[in-house]
Amino acid sequence: MFSRFLSRTLLPIALIAAVFALTSCDKVGVQPKGLAAADNIFQQDGAYKSYLAKLYAGLNVTGQTGPFGNPDIEGIDDEGFSQYIRLWWQLQELPTDEAVLAYSDAPVQEMNTSEWGDQNGFLSGMYSRVSFQVMQVNNFLKESTPAKLNQRNVSSDVREKMPQWRAEARFLRALSYWHGLDLFGGIPIVTEEDPIGGEPPQPNTRQEVFEYVESELIAITNSDGEENLPPIGQAQYGRADRAAAYMVLANLYLNAEVYIGEARYSDAIEYTSRIIDSGAYSLQTEGRGGFSAYERLFLADNQNANGLIFSIPHDGSNTQHYGGTQFLTHAAVGPPMDSTGNINQDYGVDFGYRGLRVTAPSYNLFSSADDRGIFYTTAHSLEINNLKDFRDGYAAPKYKNVTSNGNPGQNLTFPDTDYPMFRLAEAYLIYAEAVLRGGSGGSESQARTLINDLRERAGLGRDVGTQDGPSLTLDFILDERGRELFWEARRRMDLIRYGQFTGDQYLWPWKGGVKGGTSIEDYRALYPIPASELQVNPNLEQNPGY
Known part of the structure; x- marks a missing residue:
């Protein structure tokens, strides 16, 4: 390791x-x-x-x-x-x-x-x-x-x-x-x-x-x-191989129209295809200990899960700090979630920081059948009246310092949960979006297969493109990224790429400092x-x- x-x-x-x-x-x-x-x-x-x-x-x-x-x-x-x-x-x-x-x-x-x-x-x-x-x-x-x-x-x-x-x-x-x-x-x-x-x-x-x-x-x-770099799949866990570099390139090309005003979707298809076709990575499809296959990607023993291309390893004994998954595991937990006294058992933390919640538009992307919707709603309100009140907005304990066998990590303050910087699922999503945006070298049928693989793993079946299921469109891909990559540090760049981060095309609670959301200036697509x-x-x- x-x-x-x-x-x-x-x-x-x-x-x-x-x-x-x-x-x-x-x-x-x-x-x-x-x-x-x-x-x-x-x-x-x-x-x-x-x-x-x-x-x-x-x-x-x-x-x-x-x-x-x-x-x-x-x-x-x-x-x-x-x-x-x-x-x-x-x-x-x-x-x-x-x-x-x-x-x-x-x-x-x-x-x-x-x-x-x-x-x-x-x-x-x-x-x-x-x-x-x-x-x-x-x-x-x-x-x-x-x-x-x-x-x-x-x-x-x-x-x-x-x-x-x-x-x-x-x-x-x-x-x-x-x-x-x-x-x-x-x-x-x-x-x-x-x-x-x-x-x-x-x-x-x-x-x-x-x-x-x-x-x-x-x-x-x-x-x-x-x-x-080592060939795909041949690096020591936590170190970079060519797949990690290909994921940076794929993100670079997916966002190239934003970055440099030039479409590079064919390149995004090429580099995600290299990863997908290598066979070195596969989706985690089996759950364990009451956790779904998807949940296993964000537990204290996720180094044993499939589909992680490049992770930032956390170790409760050797990498102690108050960031990374330490922040993500603790900040999403707190009263009233721990009112039963089972906070250590359920989340593997010693104290909840009462901080992070999700807003209603993001929460509403998930159906009740979607394994990726990991939320705590009891005694919380979906509406956020007060940004500083942990009970306003549903909690989302996606990252847990608990193993797939239900045991807490070795240290309740500092988790063993590794941060997944790049996953195979993201390669699937980039491939599909790049195809729909007109990139060459891929196919819509392959894109549909890959997205259905993700949907099936999430407990939703292979419904995309069926008579009763959703169509494979760019808007659907944005929503699917919001489900599959929720809280994985992609949402801002996704909304910018879709033209929904600034302006008033898409509003969410407290955008622009207004409870119901308001337009923000286009220059805010870059930080100062x-x-x-x-x-x-x-x-x-x-x-x-x-």
Whole structure:
């Protein structure tokens, strides 16, 4: 398991982190100091593997000491707020119909009501996380060139593994750049080739960032060079193989009209087909212990479930923090759900944070027969009169720190539930949508088969395209994504792609700060560049409208 890889290899990382201490953590162009000591650190072969573990851990933990106390990102009062997946999830879910959060913090309520500005703490935190990941990868790549390996006389074992390790690092950098591209548009591209300690970087356009991410992912999957990811299905769990890169490419191409004004649906079909046709992944179709097959994807032993392409492993002993699935398992639970005293048994948590709920339009997408509708409604109202009242809006305990045998995770505070970044089901949905949008290389009959596979797994049968069932249309695919990928950090980009995020075509409770929902401006389809970034890099320009 990757959690064991992480716990074994992360131990020396505090020393490495001290060597590469950042002068600031919220600047894309900031470079590390203290590089003179790098030769001493990397004389130890294990340091390279430790550094690679740190790159993966950047998506998971919040600092050098768990659960808090020595953060990677300074300037955020609550270290748990700085966790990568928590930030990514909140920026994709809270401004949509899928989730509201009860907390009184200003960044939370600004997201709930579509009223964020360039000083929102979640935005500066996410920008900083992307920057931190990029800088860490660049450091690794600078220090692992063939020349550096020769200079340090590293072992043949490390030399043999290094091309794949470098490909994995490049994947993680491309993943973060895709996140930055989606959220902020054009951001500076900084690579290992840029000089250390130079002038603040110049901004890049959204098109340039798109092309950079695309070229990097193709280079580490389709090139004849040495630096390639493992073939589909052949990576250690929790580490990237080519399927993970193909999923980023598929998302890039699915949203290309939004990102660069160019349709790339045929490419989305090509890369999802590579995953689907490989046979390396299959849908989880069997339930256990009273949990449905779908529910098993979000339990404390979901590393054993089928259909997970790339996950962020959580381990109650070794990856302790207040983000990721720790946040998702706890924030969706609280009174009156725990009034029976069975909160530990039912959800595998020690205390409910009384935060996350779903709005009525999203809840209403699910029929009572749909296994994917995982809601708690007792003593909750569907209508949300008060955003800060946990009882306003149904709770949705989709993520649980309980195994498929009904046993709680090893730690009731910090879950063992892995976060599924990419799943096979999403590849099915991308394929189907790309076909319906006119992409070549696929077929509507295959799209219908794939969607019916998902519907059958959800307990709904193979009803799409039948006389009594729904038709396979783009609107149906949007709704199906809202069911299958509920609370998986896709809703904002989906609504943007369908032209329903801004404007008044689609309203949901508290959109635009009005209980019944109101139109919001088109410029909010991009987040602003955080004010802190504009202050430290005069080359940056604010996104229009802010």
